[in-house]
Ligand SMILES: Nc1ncnc2c1ncn2[C@@H]1O[C@H](COP(=O)(O)OP(=O)(O)O)[C@@H](O)[C@H]1O
């Protein structure tokens with residue numbers, strides 16, 4: 066019983082972290098058609114920046130916000146000064162974003178060394194929450210809560226504001242969006258900053274569970290890719306559902322069949338790609 | 352000195368445009384007078400849509416100059432050109448299908464100073480009561496005629512100083528074509544400057560003051576709509592009406 070509860074909570078917490086990572090990836094791809102391969106590295110960079118910030122400000126949530134802002138700024142610069150020049154050049158974008166991912170990885174190694182650095186769990190979330198005699202890890206519950214609140218906020222931003230409608234107009238028909246005066250170039254920078262900032266903040270929030278370590282980027286990026294392919298690129302609802310599906314598959318897969326974790330992870334994705342190329346929640350029409 | 356009525360809304364001077372190596376527009380020049388409707392006519396493939404694409408900034412011209420009320424807009428980006436005051440109703444309508452009718456209109460809203468009657472959601476709904484009934488519906492689920500009305504309404508929301516319309520009657524039932532025609536006439540009566548691309552020549556001649564004809568990417572006629580309408584040889588030669 067305890068095993069199932071813990072693994073379920075672990076699944077949900079990982080799902081929540083994956084959502085923070087993949088929501089931005091999905092938004093960026095949906096609007097700009099850029100597969101931002103730095104996304105995993107920015108998650109890791111966020112975690113490391115959190116480590117440093119926590120030395121001065123011992124508040125994990127504040128560290129998450131600050132690290133998110135730093136990473137968002139970096140994302141905005143990357144979009145504004147490099148990716149913009151590569152509009153429509155898919156290979157160039159892949160090379161640049163992948164190159165940046167490697168540069169960030171090396172930078173982190175030099176700056177923070179090769180040993181894993183756990184981020185401290187906030188004091189008041191260290192003890193498990195005991196409900197009906199069953200202990201629930203409180204920090205994981207908090208992560209799930211943050212993911213849900215973020216999902217709702219993003220949903221409202223995208224569906225209930227004029228800014229969100231402008232972004233969706235750009236996804237529908239970018240050229241026409243420009244022709245009716247929507248400042249698509251500014252939206253690109255904004256969405257890129259928002260998406261990368263979420264990844265950076267996600268790295269800090271994931272820190273107490275995952276730690277900051279070399280290779281965190283390479284562990285997270287494929288998961289984000291799978292989530293987005295499963296859920297459908299550009300779909301927030303898809304990213305949300307996909308994150309929790311992958312959270313469960315990955316957690317239970319590694320717990321029950323550790324040798325087959327990747328088979329269990331990639332097989333559903335391949336099935337989805339084969340039968341629903343636009344993902345479970347993507348628009349099925351061209 | 353020119354009076355206000357003779358202001359040039361749009362001037363194209365020596366425009367050359369290419370898709371890759373294929374040279375589509377050759378030295379295209381014409382002028383749209385403020386407050387008038389200019390019909391831009393020509394056979395399929397003559398270059399009318401390409402001409403629109405160069406004006407709105409989709410296809411940067413290789414040579415030549417475009418001015419909007421005297422201000423050069425050549426090779427600016429579409430978003431800047433739109434903000435300078437060009438409203439665009441594209442061929443095929445191109446409404447944002449996943450946005451609601453209301454959102455389609457609101458994302459295109461632009462303020463412009465010095466207007467006594469600016470376009471608002473309310474005014475567009477007055478102009479097209481059928482859109483008013485469907486404000487919450489996704490644009491992709493509208494009929495062709497409703498999508499056309501939405502495309503026109505969306506362009507008006509930007510309070511354009513010049514409105515470009517590329518085949519607004521294409522693929523619509525006769526009753527709807529007549530409604531679109533009445534709308535254009537109403538806009539004209541309110542002083543809106545318009546470039547109207549049409550295959551429906553009768554509709555175009557009924558609405559237009561002036562006329563420019565293109566044939567294989569070259570301007571072959573510039574004059575008034577009345578002149579063009581009378582000249583059957585010209586029409587047969589360049590518009591191929593059977
Ligand atoms: N995207 C494009 N790429 C290459 N050639 C094009 C493209 N669009 C149009 N053309 C060509 O340019 C010419 C003019 O087309 P167009 O401007 O669409 O004509 P019209 O609107 O008058 O029917 C045609 O010969 C057409 O085949």
Ligand SMILES: [Mg+2]
Nearest residue numbers: 399400401442
């Ligand atoms: Mg055309």
